[in-house]
Amino acid sequence: GDSVTQMEGPVTLSEEACLTINCTYTATGYPSLFWYVQYPGEGLQLLLKATKADDKGSNKGFEATYRKETTSFHLEKGSVQVSDSAVYFCALSDRSSSNTGKLIFGQGTTLQVKP
Amino acid sequence: DADVTQTPRNRITKTGKRIMLECSQTKGHDRMYWYRQDPGLGLRLIYYSFDVKDINKGEISDGYSVSRQAQAKFSLSLESAIPNQTALYFCATSDSSRPPDTQYFGPGTRLTVL
Numbered sequence: 001g002d003s004v005t006q007m008e009g010p011v012t013l014s015e016e017a018c019l020t021i022n023c024t025y026t027a028t029g030y031p032s033l034f035w036y037v038q039y040p041g042e043g044l045q046l047l048l049k050a051t052k053a054d055d056k057g058s059n060k061g062f063e064a065t066y067r068k069e070t071t072s073f074h075l076e077k078g079s080v081q082v083s084d085s086a087v088y089f090c091a092l093s094d095r096s097s098s099n100t101g102k103l104i105f106g107q108g109t110t111l112q113v114k115p
Numbered sequence: 116d117a118d119v120t121q122t123p124r125n126r127i128t129k130t131g132k133r134i135m136l137e138c139s140q141t142k143g144h145d146r147m148y149w150y151r152q153d154p155g156l157g158l159r160l161i162y163y164s165f166d167v168k169d170i171n172k173g174e175i176s177d178g179y180s181v182s183r184q185a186q187a188k189f190s191l192s193l194e195s196a197i198p199n200q201t202a203l204y205f206c207a208t209s210d211s212s213r214p215p216d217t218q219y220f221g222p223g224t225r226l227t228v229l
Contacts, residue, residue: 004157034217043119043205043220044158089157102148102173103207103218105157 002027006090006106013080013113021075021109023064023090031092033057033066033073034103038087047075047088080113087111118142119221121206127227134193136224138206145211147189148218149173149181152203161204164189165211196228 007022025031032051036044048057053068062077073090090106119140128134138147145166150158150173160173162181170183178200182190193200203225207218 036220043222044207045220046217049217102160102163103158105159107155107157 002031002092002094002104004090004092004104004106006088006109008107008109010110010112013111015082015113015115016079017113019075019077019080019084019111021088021090021111023073023075023106025071025073025090025092027071027092030068031094033064034091034093035062035064035073035075036089036091036105038089038108040086044089080111082113082115085111085113119206119208119219121204121221121224123224124222125225127229128196129229130195130197132196134196134226136191136204136206136226138189138191138221140187140206140208140219140221142208142210142219143186144208144219145186146209147183148207148209149179149189149191150205150207151175151200152205152223158205161191193226193228196226198228201226201228 003026005024034049035047037047038044048059050057050066056065064073064075087108087110089108091103094102122137148163149161152158159175161179164170164183167183180192203223205223206221209218
């Protein structure tokens with residue numbers, strides 16, 4: 001079945017460092033891909049998404065490009081801030097014929113940014 | 116105002132008790148979902164509902180039941196709680212008329228079963 005694999009955390013960075021969180025997926029069709037972010041004590045919020053190959057999603061300085069050839073959707077940011085400290089989830093949307101819209105999540109990657 | 120609300124936010128209960136977690140939404144979305152979150156496992160789908168009369172099991176439905184009382188309300192019940200149901204539970208909604216089915220999450224309910 002479809003699956004998502006993220007790099008294990010925690011990831012600890014200094015403020016203004018570059019961030020990459022790796023995400024790869026396995027899917028039988030052509031899923032939509034998402035990054036969600038969970039700040040401490042809160043629910044998940046959509047950070048960005050991409051619906052087809054070569055699409056780039058971006059928001060709040062974060063970017064991710066849908067790479068069909070490498071089945072990847074890596075999250076990047078050029079300069080992280082302390083306020084970016086959170087858990088990041090990569091997910092894909094089941095787009096099978098039944099169009100359930102179910103999300104399949106990776107295990108989450110914790111990012112801690114130090115001043 | 117929150118679009119997706121969950122009650123209670125925290126609950127401690129004992130093994131064998133029946134527990135109901137409630138979810139309400141004001142987004143007008145037709146689809147609703149219940150997930151549980153465990154450390155290192157991400158989120159796993161328990162049940163999902165496409166509308167009031169359409170309810171489906173997710174990957175980990177054993178030990179849980181749901182009720183879709185109205186388009187805006189979706190409740191999750193643990194008929195007889197057990198300690199390994201201790202987790203963070205999230206409700207989510209989506210609008211099937213606006214693919215790719217971006218989901219919007221509530222703030223979560225932290226459940227502890229002693």
